[in-house]
Amino acid sequence: MLQVPFIRENRDQVIQGLAKRNKDFTTQIDAIIALDETRRKTQNDLDNLLAEVNKLSKEIGEMMKSGRKDDAEKIKPQVASLKEQIKTLETTLAETEEAQKQLLYQIPNVPNEIVPVGKTADENVEVYRWGSVPTLGDNKKPHWELIEEYDLIDFELGTKITGAGFPVYKGKGARLQRALINFFLDEATAAGYREFQPPLMVNEASGYGTGQLPDKEGQMYHVGVDDLYLIPTAEVPLTNLYRDVILKESDLPVKMTGYTPCFRREAGSWGAHVRGLNRLHQFDKVEIVQLVHPDQSYAILENMVEHVKQLLQKLGLHFRIIRLCGGDMGFTSSLTYDFEAWSGAQERWLEVSSTSNFETFQANRLKCRFKNADGKTQLVHTLNGSALALPRIVASLLENNQDANGIKIPEALVPYTGFDRISK
RNA sequence: GGAGAGGUGGGUGAGUGGCUGAAACCAACAGUUUGCUAAACUGUCGUAGGGGGUAACUCUUACCGGGGGUUCGAAUCCCCCCCUCUCCGCCA
Numbered sequence: 001m002l003q004v005p006f007i008r009e010n011r012d013q014v015i016q017g018l019a020k021r022n023k024d025f026t027t028q029i030d031a032i033i034a035l036d037e038t039r040r041k042t043q044n045d046l047d048n049l050l051a052e053v054n055k056l057s058k059e060i061g062e063m064m065k066s067g068r069k070d071d072a073e074k075i076k077p078q079v080a081s082l083k084e085q086i087k088t089l090e091t092t093l094a095e096t097e098e099a100q101k102q103l104l105y106q107i108p109n110v111p112n113e114i115v116p117v118g119k120t121a122d123e124n125v126e127v128y129r130w131g132s133v134p135t136l137g138d139n140k141k142p143h144w145e146l147i148e149e150y151d152l153i154d155f156e157l158g159t160k161i162t163g164a165g166f167p168v169y170k171g172k173g174a175r176l177q178r179a180l181i182n183f184f185l186d187e188a189t190a191a192g193y194r195e196f197q198p199p200l201m202v203n204e205a206s207g208y209g210t211g212q213l214p215d216k217e218g219q220m221y222h223v224g225v226d227d228l229y230l231i232p233t234a235e236v237p238l239t240n241l242y243r244d245v246i247l248k249e250s251d252l253p254v255k256m257t258g259y260t261p262c263f264r265r266e267a268g269s270w271g272a273h274v275r276g277l278n279r280l281h282q283f284d285k286v287e288i289v290q291l292v293h294p295d296q297s298y299a300i301l302e303n304m305v306e307h308v309k310q311l312l313q314k315l316g317l318h319f320r321i322i323r324l325c326g327g328d329m330g331f332t333s334s335l336t337y338d339f340e341a342w343s344g345a346q347e348r349w350l351e352v353s354s355t356s357n358f359e360t361f362q363a364n365r366l367k368c369r370f371k372n373a374d375g376k377t378q379l380v381h382t383l384n385g386s387a388l389a390l391p392r393i394v395a396s397l398l399e400n401n402q403d404a405n406g407i408k409i410p411e412a413l414v415p416y417t418g419f420d421r422i423s424k
Numbered sequence: 425g426g427a428g429a430g431g432u433g434g435g436u437g438a439g440u441g442g443c444u445g446a447a448a449c450c451a452a453c454a455g456u457u458u459g460c461u462a463a464a465c466u467g468u469c470g471u472a473g474g475g476g477g478u479a480a481c482u483c484u485u486a487c488c489g490g491g492g493g494u495u496c497g498a499a500u501c502c503c504c505c506c507c508u509c510u511c512c513g514c515c516a
Contacts, residue, residue, distance in 0.1 A: 043474050047485040057497040061442045072496075079496050246471085377471080
């Protein structure tokens with residue numbers, strides 16, 4: 001969430017920036033500033049009263065010690081009346097802070113200045129394109145037909161044992177998953193990211209830390225008996241590893257990677273074009289996360305984009321990078337690049353990665369800070385990106401590399417799959 | 425799940441009602457000494473909020489797992505919750 005002092009000192013700039021999200025936040029911002037005034041005033045009054053009580057208590061202590069018990073008894077009523085006032089102020093303070101927090105939770109991150117203005121995905125800006133549309137014959141098949149033909153993934157079985165959106169990978173289909181995961185992890189490790197295997201369930205505090213709660217409550221599976229959430233992305237546990245941590249400046253950047261399954265309810269988002277692997281409740285993803293010095297975060301974002309770019313190039317997939325417009329950006333992000341791979345048979349782009357800079361928006365909730373050169377604690381910037389999400393990569397790969405007799409495996413992947421072709 | 429023990433600053437660990445935001449030691453950082461390293465010595469060394477000052481700085485409040493309570497006063501007493509450890513049970 002945004003920092004209140006920042007809002008206070010940059011009111012107009014914040015409101016203007018947020019306008020890119022096609023909503024006027026003036027009312028909320030002004031309310032936050034007003035509540036902050038109240039909060040500070042109340043805090044000040046309260047502190048003065050507490051100081052008075054502390055002083056009197058000390059005096060009573062000394063009187064007791066020197067045997068002047070009667071004098072001590074005379075002061076006690078004074079303290080009692082102060083405590084009445086303290087109680088009132090404490091209530092006011094707690095209510096003010098709560099009200100302010102509720103408002104803050106509703107304010108998304110301020111988009112970076114280069115974020116394009118726009119309302120929908122149509123207004124995103126393409127910034128890079130690589131490769132070309134594969135030439136496939138008239139007999140080209142969508143991936144859901146290919147996986148059936150070559151017996152790679154079974155949706156019916158998944159539906160039987162769990163439900164829709166939980167596919168069962170079989171044989172070479174399963175091996176392909178494992179190959180992609182290992183390939184992505186190896187690439188991330190080679191790029192200096194440290195590999196982690198985090199828990200797949202997180203508590204409420206972690207959900208708030210990275211901003212999934214309260215914003216996207218309905219998107220996560222919640223395990224009621226133990227009050228835990230299944231992770232929608234490795235970003236959540238990985239970033240939360242550094243919740244409430246103060247790093248040394250020399251520790252930065254912290255680079256982490258991890259493979260995890262991801263669980264998303266995707267409530268209400270099932271439509272016509274979500275067949276096959278296009279949208280799932282459980283899918284695999286390798287994530288890269290960085291905690292960095294604020295001065296470097298945008299250079300590092302470029303770096304991460306470059307990393308993802310190379311993965312797609314090594315897989316030989318026709319893809320493009322788009323800069324999301326204000327209306328299409330996630331709640332917590334200030335700048336997001338989406339990667340879309342071409343799906344040869346569906347003849348459309350599929351989102352396979354989303355790489356973002358969150359600046360201090362997550363760090364503020366996480367309380368992830370570092371000691372800067374002046375010895376002051378300062379919030380880090382957090383970034384993350386999918387590198388990469390598997391299902392749509394598989395969809396794209398199967399469709400684009402199909403021929404009459406099977407599917408060709410990209411060369412970079414062969415050491416991992418152990419086969420260079422999928423055929424009958 | 426049952427029984428017991430315990431949760432204090434980066435770490436170890438003192439502290440059972442006021443003199444403790446917290447001893448001591450270690451680590452860390454800065455400096456002195458030194459041909460270099462080591463050692464020794466000196467100093468610094470929690471976080472957050474509020475007030476005052478251009479600033480250096482200064483005053484103040486809160487925090488000893490979390491939340492309530494008792495008391496003029498709580499790290500210290502009481503209650504609830506969470507977590508850790510040991511033993512037992514169960515188990516991949």
